[in-house]
Amino acid sequence: MELLFGSHVRSGGRRLGYLAGVEVDGVSRRVTKIVFSQDGKLGSQAHTQSLEAVRVERGTLVLGDAPAPSSASAAAEPILLSRSVRVVRQGKHAGRVAGVVVGELGAIEAAVGRQHWWSGRYRVPAAALDLSHPGEIRTGAVTSRAV
Known part of the structure; x- marks a missing residue:
C-alpha cells in the first residue's frame, strides 16, 4: 500500500x-x-x-x-514521518519524504522521496533506511528506483 x-x-x-x-x-x-x-x-x-x-x-x-x-x-x-522530514543520501540533501510504501503487515517496504515539487518521485528501499536521526532519513544508497 x-x-x-x-x-x-x-x-x-x-x-x-x-x-x-x-x-x-x-x-x-x-x-x-x-x-x-x-x-x-x-x-x-x-x-x-x-x-x-x-x-x-x-x-x-x-x-x-x-x-x-x-x-x-x-x-x-x-517516529513521525511527514513532508518536513529530509532525505539525506551520502551526506547530501536529496529531497523530502513524500510518502511510504507499506507491506501487508504494516512494515515499511520503502520510503518515497521527492527533490522538488516539479521533479519525479523516487523510492529508497527499507533496507537502506536509517531512521536514527530526528527529522532525517539517511541512506547510503548510490542508486534509487524512480517511480
Whole structure:
C-alpha cells in the first residue's frame, strides 16, 4: 500500500481531509497510525487512525472501523514521518519524504522521496533506511528506483 502525503482521506463517503504523516515504530519499523487533517498539515487539528482501519481505493485512503486498541499496537519508540522530514543520501540533501510504501503487515517496504515539487518521485528501499536521526532519513544508497 502506497501512502503518499497529501492523499485524500475519506470515511463514510465524505472527505475528512488529507494525509499529513505516518507514525512508525522505531524498533520494528512498522507503521502503526496515519495522521490526517483538514488542510493536510500537522498541528493541534490533526487526527490519527490505526493503520488496520485504513484501505486504499484508487489513491484515496478510506477509513473503516478501527479495531479495539491493544497495548501491543502502541509504538514503543514512535517516529513521525511527514513532508518536513529530509532525505539525506551520502551526506547530501536529496529531497523530502513524500510518502511510504507499506507491506501487508504494516512494515515499511520503502520510503518515497521527492527533490522538488516539479521533479519525479523516487523510492529508497527499507533496507537502506536509517531512521536514527530526528527529522532525517539517511541512506547510503548510490542508486534509487524512480517511480
